[in-house]
Every structure is written in structure tokens, then in C-alpha cells.
Amino acid sequence: MAIINLEYYSEVLGMNRNVKVIYPEASKVKGITESDIPVLYLLHGMSGNENSWLSRSGIDRLVRKTNVAIVMPSTDLGFYVNTTYGMNYFDATAIELPKVIHNFFPHLSTKREKNFIAGLSMGGYGAFRLALGTNSFSYAASLSGVLTFNGMEDRFDENAAYWGGIFGNWEQFKGSDNEILSLAERYEGEKPKLFAWCGKQDELYLGNEFAASELKKMNFDLTYETSDGIHEWYYWTKMIERVFEWLPIDYVKEERAI
Template sequence: MAIINLEYYSEVLGMNRNVKIIYPEASKVSGFKNTDIPVLYLLHGMSGNENSWLARTGLDRLVRHTNIAIIMPSTDLGFYVNTTYGMNYFDAIAIELPKVIQNFFPNLSTKRDKNFIAGLSMGGYGAFRLGLGTNHFSHIASLSGVLTFNGMEGRFEENPEYWGGIFGTWEQFKNSDNEILALAARARKQEEKPKLYVWCGEQDELFSGNEFAVSELKRFGYDTTYEKSSGTHDWYYWTKYIEEVLKWLPINYVQEERLI
């Protein structure tokens, strides 16, 4: 397994960007084939960047025996959307980045059924926004994600500079593609809907929103795996449940042997 830091110029954003990559190693993976390698795009939360998952979890250890590449980009604080201030993070990550990755790593799969996306908190929102807003990913996972802003209208009023810069006014946000459930309602008409995974801790302030979002996603006809447990908005739980995501994905996930 190799950990690669790729710096590239983003034509969409007009600046250099960094993306962290975990790349499988033939000698560590049973039955490794150096073609059509499955890919997981893994997104950070509001306080993070492309280094967060590696710095805060044992992710590299978890996948060292599994044939999967993990791509970890950064959206800064831009919520993975095309912001009103002109930074088009959605286009940069959903459309441009897969082409950049394919250019440098042509043996990674471009097939929908071998491309997946997941994230935590803001990244959980981002995974659903990018996943439902394209037809590139067959599986989408959220850990403690902001899957609905219902009841959070006050944030737009309290900090209009930030939230307005990201989404515009509350009225502009509602029923737009940036509202996950509105997007999901429209995307359910796709012939092949992605499979969904959601986890949220019961002590998390986002828990009730996740409960509501999951009920709506199921009502829309999405194949949704929902897990909940005692837990807060914390890396302890995200480290635990990213392994559950890996088990859920249609890959031959090989668990690391644990020392007793």
C-alpha cells in the first residue's frame, strides 16, 4: 500500500489543489489485479482537509489487505457545492477530479459499480450531494452527515455572510439541488439509483435530522442501510463506522488482524 500526495492544477478553481490517495499494494492483497481497481472517494468535515482521515483514524491499516484505492480531496469550508462566491467545488470534485485521477492512475476503475463515495459531517452532506447529483457512484455513505437543514434556518440568519456565500438565501437553498432531500426526490427517477448507508449517533445534534432524512429516502424508494447507536459527533465513532462502510461496500474487504 502506498500513500500518495498529489498536487495538481484545478482549471475549475483556478488554483493548485492537493488530494491524498491510498493506493493498494500487490504484495499485500490476495488475488490483486492491477486493472479496474475499485475507488472510494472519502470526504472530510468542516474542520478538516485532505489529510484528516489519515491523521485521525487507522484507515491505512484498515485497507492494507484490500484491493481498493481511496481518494481524499478537500473542499475547504465549501460544502462540496458550487458556491455563490464563485468557487465551484462541486464541479471540481464531481466532474474534474475523476478525470485528473484517471489521467494519473488509468488502472483505477471508471465503472459506476466500482466507484463509491462517503464522508463525515459536512462530508456526509458532500457524499450525498455529489453522489445523487451525478451518476458516477453506485454506493453513497454518510457518517453523522448534514442530510437535512430543516430546523436550521436560523443559521442562515445568524451568519448570512457564510451560509449565504455557500448556498445563497434560505429561499434560494430550499428545493434546490443543494437541499439533499429535494435532490433525492428528483434523482429517484434515475433508472439505477445508488445504494445508501447512513449512521448517526443518538447523542449527536444531527440525529433527529438523520432519522427524518432516512425515512424520506426510504419513502423515495432508495435501498438505504441505516445504523444508529449511542454516540456523539466524534472521531471515535467515525473511526469505528468507516469500517462498517467498508464491509458494506461490494468489495472483498479483508479485515486487519488485531493484536490481543
């Protein structure tokens, strides 16, 4: 297994970007071949960056014996969308980044059935936004994700400069492709399989309950789980292992040191 820091120039954003890649070593992973390796795009939350999953969860240890490559980009505070202030993070992450990755790592699979996406908090929103806004990912997982902004309208007024810069005002946001449930309702083609978890003590819990109910009404294949937990890395580190078990990969659970 190798941990690689890739710096590249993003034509979409007009600036250099960094992405972390965990690349499996064929000789040490049972069943893996040197071509067509499954890929998981793993997204950070607000205040995070491309280093967050590595530094906070020890994810490199979790996948040491597993046949999947992990790509960890950064969207700054841009919510993985094409913002109203002109920074097109959706295009940069959903369209441009996979091309960059496959240019540098040609053995990674380009097949939809072997490309997955997951994230926490803002990244949970991003995982569903990218999966439902493209036809590139067959599985998408959200941990404590912002899957609906219903009941959070006051945030658009309290910090209008920030949220307006990301989504526009509330009226512009509602019904747009940036609203997960509206986007899901319009989705055409083969639906991605979805996974969502949120802690019962998390302020986003009721929003996840509502979003899960609505997605199931739309006949999405959604695995929805809850347990005690708050909006914190302790729970995300535990639940990313659950995501690995859910994904169609040969996940080999690494025993924790005592």
C-alpha cells in the same frame, strides 16, 4: 500499499489542489488485479482537509489488505457545492477530480459499479450530494452527515455571510439541488445504494432520522443504522469499518494491536 500526495492544478477552481491517495499493492492483496481497481472517494468534514482521515482514523491500516484505492480530496469549507461566491467545488470534486485521478492512476476503475463515495459530517452531506447529483457512484455512505437542514433555518440568519456564500439564503436553498431530499426526489436513472449512520447523542440525529425516513419513502436502497455516539472521530473510525463491510469490496479486516 502506497500513500501518495498528489498536487495538481484545478482548472475549475483556478488554483493548485492537494489530494491524498491510498493505492493498494497487487502483490500483497488477495484477489486484486493490476487494472480496474475499485475506488472510494472519502470526504472530510468542516475544519478538515485531505489529511484528516489519515491523521485521525488510521485508515491506511484499515485497508492494508483490501482491494480498494482511496482518494481523499479537500473542499475547504465549501460543502462540496458550487458556491454562490464562485468557487465551484462540486464541479471540481465530482467532475474534474475523477479525470485527474484516472490520468495519474490509469489502473483505477472508471466503472460506476466500482466507484464509491463516503464522508463524515459536511462530507456525509457531500457524499450524498455528489452521488445524487451525478451518475458516477454506485454506493454512497454518510457518517453523521448533514442530510437535512430542516430545523436549522436559524443558522442561515445567524451566520448569513457564510451560509449565504455557500447556498444563498434559505429561500434559495429550499428546493434546490443543494437540498439533499429535494435532489433525491428528482433523481432519475439507476439509484445509488445508500448507507447512513448517526449517533443518538449527536445534534444531527433527528435530522438523520427524518432524512432516512424520507429516502426510504422514495424507494432508495438505504441501510440506516444508529447507536450511542456523539459527533466525534472515535465513532467515525469505528463506523468506517462498517462502511467497508457494506461496500462490494473484498474487505479484509486488519486485527487491532493489543
